Amino acid sequence: MKTVSVGIVGGTGYTGVELLRLLAAHPQAQVTMITSRSEEGVAVADMYPNLRGVYDLRFSVPDIDQLKTCDVVFFATPHGVAMSMAKDLIESGTKVIDLAADFRLENLTAWQHWYKHEATQGELMASAVYGLPEYYREQIKKAMIIGNPGCYPTSILLGILPLLKAGLVKTDSIIADGKSGVSGAGRGASVANLGAEMSESFKAYGVAGHRHHPEMQEKLSQLAGEEVGLTFVPHLVPMVRGMESTIYATLTEDKSQAQLQALFETAYQNEPFVDVMPAGSLPETRMVKGSNMCRMAVYRPAGSNQVVVTSVIDNLVKGASGQAIQNMNILFDLPETLGLNQVALLP
Amino acid sequence: MKTVSVGIVGGTGYTGVELLRLLAAHPQAQVTMITSRSEEGVAVADMYPNLRGVYDLRFSVPDIDQLKTCDVVFFATPHGVAMSMAKDLIESGTKVIDLAADFRLENLTAWQHWYKHEATQGELMASAVYGLPEYYREQIKKAMIIGNPGCYPTSILLGILPLLKAGLVKTDSIIADGKSGVSGAGRGASVANLGAEMSESFKAYGVAGHRHHPEMQEKLSQLAGEEVGLTFVPHLVPMVRGMESTIYATLTEDKSQAQLQALFETAYQNEPFVDVMPAGSLPETRMVKGSNMCRMAVYRPAGSNQVVVTSVIDNLVKGASGQAIQNMNILFDLPETLGLNQVALLP
Amino acid sequence: MKTVSVGIVGGTGYTGVELLRLLAAHPQAQVTMITSRSEEGVAVADMYPNLRGVYDLRFSVPDIDQLKTCDVVFFATPHGVAMSMAKDLIESGTKVIDLAADFRLENLTAWQHWYKHEATQGELMASAVYGLPEYYREQIKKAMIIGNPGCYPTSILLGILPLLKAGLVKTDSIIADGKSGVSGAGRGASVANLGAEMSESFKAYGVAGHRHHPEMQEKLSQLAGEEVGLTFVPHLVPMVRGMESTIYATLTEDKSQAQLQALFETAYQNEPFVDVMPAGSLPETRMVKGSNMCRMAVYRPAGSNQVVVTSVIDNLVKGASGQAIQNMNILFDLPETLGLNQVALLP
Amino acid sequence: MKTVSVGIVGGTGYTGVELLRLLAAHPQAQVTMITSRSEEGVAVADMYPNLRGVYDLRFSVPDIDQLKTCDVVFFATPHGVAMSMAKDLIESGTKVIDLAADFRLENLTAWQHWYKHEATQGELMASAVYGLPEYYREQIKKAMIIGNPGCYPTSILLGILPLLKAGLVKTDSIIADGKSGVSGAGRGASVANLGAEMSESFKAYGVAGHRHHPEMQEKLSQLAGEEVGLTFVPHLVPMVRGMESTIYATLTEDKSQAQLQALFETAYQNEPFVDVMPAGSLPETRMVKGSNMCRMAVYRPAGSNQVVVTSVIDNLVKGASGQAIQNMNILFDLPETLGLNQVALLP
Structure with a gap:
């Protein structure tokens, strides 16, 4: 049984901690690194005490060479970060799932207008697939970069x-x-x-x-x-x-x-x-x-x-981190629901 | 300076307590009776402790003869109650403001369909005015019965x-x-x-x-x-x-x-x-x-x-009890904003 | 790998739905019946839509003979119900975990005073173990009846x-x-x-x-x-x-x-x-x-x-249904954390 | 009927807007100025839209000479500000009510320890009265500076x-x-x-x-x-x-x-x-x-x-701004409840 090794860039926000929560229950994924410039050295369980006893990881400064050792890297970063690192990663075979908006739009003019950022990676953006499995599943299977949809x-x-x-x-x-x-x-x-x-x-x-x-x-x-x-x-x-x-x-x-x-x-x-x-x-x-x-x-x-x-x-789940894992499952030919069978908390 | 004497029928719900809260700040209105069959004898301040020290009233069983001594009666009752008492009241000169739906619709068929009640007082209903002052102010001035709008x-x-x-x-x-x-x-x-x-x-x-x-x-x-x-x-x-x-x-x-x-x-x-x-x-x-x-x-x-x-x-205010008092002010030729200058509670 | 067959009596409340949520993630337990007099025939997923697609069960009228076929029965009922059924169950080898208070107190006088109920099963009550594993683990292992602690x-x-x-x-x-x-x-x-x-x-x-x-x-x-x-x-x-x-x-x-x-x-x-x-x-x-x-x-x-x-x-978890499953794991010699590794939902 | 002219220093926080809300209902107080360095020129009603139509004031930069024209100045500021301005104000006859902690403690050592600030005005602090009317009413009557209690x-x-x-x-x-x-x-x-x-x-x-x-x-x-x-x-x-x-x-x-x-x-x-x-x-x-x-x-x-x-x-009321106005009423020999008869909002 293969295990997907996972890197998370920028894991201090809510989609980061939600990725960690969900991946803890995933039988075939292993988070091997999580990065944050501002929280370098801090244990994730100190920042997010719901993870005490679950993860032993500490935030590290993002290092592209280390990230390349992962099978997949999730970007839970501000807009523009994934764009700047994705090319290196996919060239070394590491797949990219961006939870921000860098790879959601094909219309670069619109992207630049809304995100106030230069779309420096037009070609990459064109090659990315919009990660809404219900409508783009076949394209996702073959993709190297996923633009995970907004909520x-x-x-x-x-x-x-x-x-x-x-x-x-x-x-x-x-x-x-x-x-x-x-x-x-x-x-x-x-x-x-x-x-x-x-x-x-x-x-x-x-x-x-x-x-x-x-x-x-x-x-x-x-x-x-x-x-x-x-x-x-x-x-x-x-x-x-x-x-x-x-x-x-x-x-x-x-x-x-x-x-x-x-x-x-x-x-x-x-x-x-x-x-x-x-x-x-x-x-x-x-x-x-x-x-x-x-x-x-x-x-x-x-x-x-x-x-x-x-x-x-x-x-935070189907609208962000859960859907990102669903995309990961598709990318790695795992059962699409693997690790995602959490029952909603009611009441 | 005249004082409007006010009766409230069915004052145990939220629009009832809100009428009491607002009328406590009204310089020319005096709540003289408030009725409830189920809470007869209970002090309103025992049921609604925010009113402790403000009102000395107790809930009484509704008595049409006593209600006739009021200048105006607010109905904060289930649908159908105002309809059954309004005729007697207006014949003796007491004005009626219904916070329920008895006098909101002119279309009796629609009323009966939605409120599962016989529209026994078609004539009364036709004579009532819809109490949205911004669009019906002139009619309200001359009315005896107001159908206070829904929220x-x-x-x-x-x-x-x-x-x-x-x-x-x-x-x-x-x-x-x-x-x-x-x-x-x-x-x-x-x-x-x-x-x-x-x-x-x-x-x-x-x-x-x-x-x-x-x-x-x-x-x-x-x-x-x-x-x-x-x-x-x-x-x-x-x-x-x-x-x-x-x-x-x-x-x-x-x-x-x-x-x-x-x-x-x-x-x-x-x-x-x-x-x-x-x-x-x-x-x-x-x-x-x-x-x-x-x-x-x-x-x-x-x-x-x-x-x-x-x-x-x-x-509960512009959507119910506040608007009802605004209508009362118009009915009794008082300044329309009298007693209604509460500043919203923020934060 | 053995599977514990589970019955739930009185599953319409919050501890009932929480038992179902948690047991859905338990690899060695299977809910085989759930009872409710008032909701007989209703699908649990219709009452608790978070369970849609997870359970195919319907509420049934409690039947002692059917319950005896379970390895364990959880009572998520008002006080007094577990007391009335526990004897039959344990005599046929079915273990009992009561989430109500029937088996929490050894002092029957206090029990009767607080629960306004006759303590008809003094002997049973004396044989029950208080299900706080951190302090009663050894006794729990050998028990037939667990009084699951209050929150x-x-x-x-x-x-x-x-x-x-x-x-x-x-x-x-x-x-x-x-x-x-x-x-x-x-x-x-x-x-x-x-x-x-x-x-x-x-x-x-x-x-x-x-x-x-x-x-x-x-x-x-x-x-x-x-x-x-x-x-x-x-x-x-x-x-x-x-x-x-x-x-x-x-x-x-x-x-x-x-x-x-x-x-x-x-x-x-x-x-x-x-x-x-x-x-x-x-x-x-x-x-x-x-x-x-x-x-x-x-x-x-x-x-x-x-x-x-x-x-x-x-x-609802360590204070009720989760602790009950922890007790079940101990009773059946399963790893104590089995099925209970849910990470807290934060934020 | 006299009117107390009121200045508010630092009115952008919650105690500031609450002072404004309450003073709007006070028949004998008039807010004549409200200061904020950061919001100079902004209308209070733009910052706090619940005050739209109630106040026409704009935030101004604090000016000690202007503040001296007030009968009383409320400080709704960080710790240390009231201390720096109070002396000038009381010398010109303007009373001071501090909603921060500058004048709450008599023990200067404790004050310095907890507020990380030098207690530069030991004499002033000693002359201030703790504004809990139920226990210090007589002293408040004669005071020039009130340390309004914490919540x-x-x-x-x-x-x-x-x-x-x-x-x-x-x-x-x-x-x-x-x-x-x-x-x-x-x-x-x-x-x-x-x-x-x-x-x-x-x-x-x-x-x-x-x-x-x-x-x-x-x-x-x-x-x-x-x-x-x-x-x-x-x-x-x-x-x-x-x-x-x-x-x-x-x-x-x-x-x-x-x-x-x-x-x-x-x-x-x-x-x-x-x-x-x-x-x-x-x-x-x-x-x-x-x-x-x-x-x-x-x-x-x-x-x-x-x-x-x-x-x-x-x-924010008895724990801050309401109690401050209660103190103002005492300081100016007004009825203690004047402007403070708001009924609690329930529900």
């Missing part, structure tokens, strides 16, 4: 694509109302994300546009085969983990609730991490807390030609 | 009506994505609203339809002068108080962000309880916690013909 | 016993200030535990005494070899899971911080589920969320002869 | 002093287990107080000692007339506002529950902001949210010689 895109693409691919909805006016727990904002000190600021309050944010918007627009257009118009408003929920997206689209032909239900069930019947809930039920974020599942429901409000999809994920 | 309708109607009245958006495809804190579900024991169930989770609910939908549809159509098609999905936020609605509409003519901003500022320039926030800012529910304000923002996402309005209220 | 007792006994057993503190004036998340109150509908009541608030409760008090007093006295006087005040924390206890005792001889630290580290050096944190650090409940760990710290405030211990557990 | 000291001193002053408890072993919402940590960006870090978790903190400890020790000893030994452990509650303290003391003579209840009721019978709750009830922090009340209960656990007091305040 909003994961929940929204999975929710709307069955309708778009079936050609059942207007493509110019899709609306996605997204809601995220505050862990999505990361572990950086900030006033806006203080508990005293965000608890017991709810708000929309990102009025000037959100980086996940071009990502969704690009992938939706690509998969639908035509330009898709999407209005996306993200909101902050006073909770730690979880993301819900409510997606509204206009039907172009009359379909019953039952027909829509069947469409979704068929679309995802073989997907281990997408759960189409029974007609009449609605997903709650707690139904996926800590797990790699995306649960969704589709329904048709009475007296309109709208269709509504609600979709939930744990933003 | 979702308050936040959504205030948000969309400037656009609808200006004829700027398509009327057949308005989308309102509403989010409410759990106090909106009331004080009845229920598993779904336990802290262990709703904390740290987010969900859509009401897939089978929500009672506030026909209320909104009726008022929107009435005020727009044509049939309005509205898709409405309510969501539960893990917090106690607060409601945010994000409303999406399609512009029928091109309007700039600045033009939309000006439209909203003009629409509400004389309204003491509606605050149009500066362009580029977005309201948060904590900005209105405990206050009677509705704060909103309008914006135009780039690259689409959509307009988005986000609107926040405290569901 | 407060677990966190408090583990915290204070090293000091008591070492004879270092006054035994007549131990103070335990306990704090619990609301899941500890169970899944019954109640006004006091509504999200709108308990969120954003903190309180002491149980002024008239708490059932866990006699349980702690009995076990402490038993293990200390003399009567122990304990003052215990429980508090409700606005969160779902987690329990922290801060324990105060008076030193009878002068011991340094380092000596106390060494005492605790030695006491628990071989315990897989007790983590004595480094001097100067303090445990947080999120460090054990979803895991079977108890983490604790001991410190000596300057300028006093007091010693303070803070101890955290997940009330 | 923990307010809740704990009010809770224990009736027992200490009556000589009923051992003075060498008082235990105070304090719990605070996260607003007590202020509005500075920090990782530890992020919503993603502190939500859904509970912890003790301050193992190395807390600055409020010497403050309590000094005042308790002063008022008890002998050295008092206090063990104090603070905890962080996952909520925004509110503080609960559970205080344990050992009775030196046998007193019944009824006698203790009578002692407390008598002690506070004339205090407008201390509420001794009925025997058998327990205060919750939500019973004082947004109000200046301290509510408390005393009880005697069965079978011990301990007495337990639980005491709740809103840390």
Whole structure:
């Protein structure tokens, strides 16, 4: 039984600790190094005491030669870091899974606009595969670089694509109302994300546009085969983990609730991490807390030609680290669910 | 200086205690009786210790003759109760403000369908005025019975009506994505609203339809002068108080962000309880916690013909008891803001 | 490799779903039946959607003959149920682990006083073993009936016993200030535990005494070899899971911080589920969320002869279902940590 | 009717915005200036949108000559600022109320130790009065400088002093287990107080000692007339506002529950902001949210010689800004409750 040796670059944030939590339960992966310039020498279990007794690792300064000894390197870094190191790694045979946005967009102009960074590695970016297994599995199998999707895109693409691919909805006016727990904002000190600021309050944010918007627009257009118009408003929920997206689209032909239900069930019947809930039920974020599942429901409000999809994920699992491991499993020809069978923590 | 004598029927729920909290600060209102069959004889301060030292009242069994001695009676009761007592009260000159839904709808068929109750008082219902002062102020002044609006309708109607009245958006495809804190579900024991169930989770609910939908549809159509098609999905936020609605509409003519901003500022320039926030800012529910304000923002996402309005209220104040007192002030020709100048509790 | 066949009686509450979540990850246990009178025929995955795709079980009416076919039966029932069925089960060789209080106390008079129930099975109760493995492991190995400890007792006994057993503190004036998340109150509908009541608030409760008090007093006295006087005040924390206890005792001889630290580290050096944190650090409940760990710290405030211990557990895991499975592992001579290596969910 | 002109130095934190919220309802106070170096020129309503429409003020750079035109200046600043400006102000007749710790301690050595600052104004510090009106009212009336108490000291001193002053408890072993919402940590960006870090978790903190400890020790000893030994452990509650303290003391003579209840009721019978709750009830922090009340209960656990007091305040009101205004009212011979009759926001 082979073991995949794993390096993590930039593991001090929430996606880093979540990678560690999940990989601890993976029978065929071994984290051999984890890097952080600022925390060099600190034991990961000192920074994240939930890992006490689980890992004996310390953060080290990133060293490209050492990273090359890994089978795969996860980047849980700010945007721009993976781009600067990926070429060396893949040339020596080490696969790269970037949890940031360096390899999500094919449109370099859009990337530079949104990430305020020069896209120095256009060729690499073109060779990368978007790591949404439900729609890019075959390409992932052959890839060296994976651009792991953003959390909003994961929940929204999975929710709307069955309708778009079936050609059942207007493509110019899709609306996605997204809601995220505050862990999505990361572990950086900030006033806006203080508990005293965000608890017991709810708000929309990102009025000037959100980086996940071009990502969704690009992938939706690509998969639908035509330009898709999407209005996306993200909101902050006073909770730690979880993301819900409510997606509204206009039907172009009359379909019953039952027909829509069947469409979704068929679309995802073989997907281990997408759960189409029974007609009449609605997903709650707690139904996926800590797990790699995306649960969704589709329904048709009475007296309109709208269709509504609600979709939930744990933003740190299926929306980040869990999906990254799912991609790793595909890259290394392991069972796709290996190490990812955690049951959501409810209540 | 006259004093309005106030009776409250059914004061054991959250809108009841909120009426008491707000009326304690009202210089020209005096709560003279508060009723509850189940809590007869209990001091309100024993049930609601925040009122210790503020009120000396005890719950009494509702007595129509005693209630007739009040200038106004608020009903903070289940649906159907106000309907059964209102006639007697108004005939003896006592005005009625119903915080439940008995007098919100003109369409009796819809009312009976949604409230599973016979609409025994069709004539009374027709004579009642919908208590949204920003749009029905003149009628309220002359009314004997006020149907105090629901919380979702308050936040959504205030948000969309400037656009609808200006004829700027398509009327057949308005989308309102509403989010409410759990106090909106009331004080009845229920598993779904336990802290262990709703904390740290987010969900859509009401897939089978929500009672506030026909209320909104009726008022929107009435005020727009044509049939309005509205898709409405309510969501539960893990917090106690607060409601945010994000409303999406399609512009029928091109309007700039600045033009939309000006439209909203003009629409509400004389309204003491509606605050149009500066362009580029977005309201948060904590900005209105405990206050009677509705704060909103309008914006135009780039690259689409959509307009988005986000609107926040405290569901128990502007969404219920505060608005009821605002209506009382209008009914009794008092300054509309009297007793309602509480500053929101932030943080 | 043997597989333990497991029955669960009364699985609709939080300890029931938590047993199912944890047992899903246990390689040598198989849940073969789960009972509930009220939910007969309902799929567990319909009641607890986090289990969708994990269990195919339905709730059945409890049938003693079927339960006898199990190797072990967990009772996640109200007090009194396990007592009524345990005798039949153990006579046919089926072991019993009661998550309620039927088998926690040896003092039947105290039991009857606190649980308002006749202690009909005095002999059985005397034969049961208190399932706190760190102090009763040898007895557990040979037991047929386990009284699984309460959550407060677990966190408090583990915290204070090293000091008591070492004879270092006054035994007549131990103070335990306990704090619990609301899941500890169970899944019954109640006004006091509504999200709108308990969120954003903190309180002491149980002024008239708490059932866990006699349980702690009995076990402490038993293990200390003399009567122990304990003052215990429980508090409700606005969160779902987690329990922290801060324990105060008076030193009878002068011991340094380092000596106390060494005492605790030695006491628990071989315990897989007790983590004595480094001097100067303090445990947080999120460090054990979803895991079977108890983490604790001991410190000596300057300028006093007091010693303070803070101890955290997940009330549903080490405080209930996880500890029950730990006991099952001991009963069946399996590795004690089998299936219990979940890493806490942080953040 | 005189109006007190108020200046606020350093008004960008939570105690600053809370002063503004409360003073907006004060009929005889007028905030004439508010300073902040970092936010010069910013409208307070832009920083704190709950104040939109309430204040027209902008933050200005602190100017001692302008501040001297005020009747009173509140310092809502880091430790050390009030000390540097107070002398000039009082010499020109402007009274000073410091919400930081510059004037809380008489023991300068302790002050310097805990606040890492040179106590440059020993004489001033000696002339200041500790602003706990229930115990220092007569001195406050004649003071020029008030050291407004810390939040923990307010809740704990009010809770224990009736027992200490009556000589009923051992003075060498008082235990105070304090719990605070996260607003007590202020509005500075920090990782530890992020919503993603502190939500859904509970912890003790301050193992190395807390600055409020010497403050309590000094005042308790002063008022008890002998050295008092206090063990104090603070905890962080996952909520925004509110503080609960559970205080344990050992009775030196046998007193019944009824006698203790009578002692407390008598002690506070004339205090407008201390509420001794009925025997058998327990205060919750939500019973004082947004109000200046301290509510408390005393009880005697069965079978011990301990007495337990639980005491709740809103840390930002009675624990800071509300108490500061109460002190202002006393200083200017206004009714002590003026502007402070806000009813707690419940739910």
